[in-house]
Amino acid sequence: GNSVTQMEGPVTLSEEAFLTINCTYTATGYPSLFWYVQYPGEGLQLLLKATKADDKGSNKGFEATYRKETTSFHLEKGSVQVSDSAVYFCALFRGGSNYKLTFGKGTLLTVNP
């Protein structure tokens, strides 16, 4: 079946540090890949997505590239801010009739001033 593995953290960084959160997946065919962010006490927001191999999703300074050869979709940001503190979820959508998302377990990021 489909699965998503991401580093569980927690990850603690200083402001302006470089961020990488690893995400790898297992799925047949060509899934769509997503990163969601959840700020404290809130629901999930789509951060970025990529729907085919070599696509790069980007938003708010975050980037992730769909690498089919390594089945990865690592999240990166060159300079994090305190406001980026949140839980980040990697997810895949395989398609078909049920539209289910398969989530990773989430990575808690804390950015200190």
Add this chain to the structure above:
Amino acid sequence: GAVVSQHPSRVICKSGTSVKIECRSLDFQATTMFWYRQFPKKSLMLMATSNEGSKATYEQGVEKDKFLINHASLTLSTLTVTSAHPEDSSFYICSGVGMGESYNEQFFGPGTRLTVL
């Protein structure tokens, strides 16, 4: 982007009572809606999938008689927690899938914090 609302955002109830949570797609028609449960510091657990006008499909281990889901229209799904107990306390999140170009993306609500005393 598409907007999903949930009501209430927070609810506190006594043990043994029932609580209804509403999930609405505000600017799109959601043919499919999902209900998730999130425990502290843990990932999302999919509870059930509901399609408009048909019975919900529950994930293994989720009691369908305890968590009643209704998806009566393309913009509204409800989750009723019946005979709530303290262990039902959790953060419940819904999402919807639209039609057309947005069919491959779930749009999430802001969540409902349920506390059962």
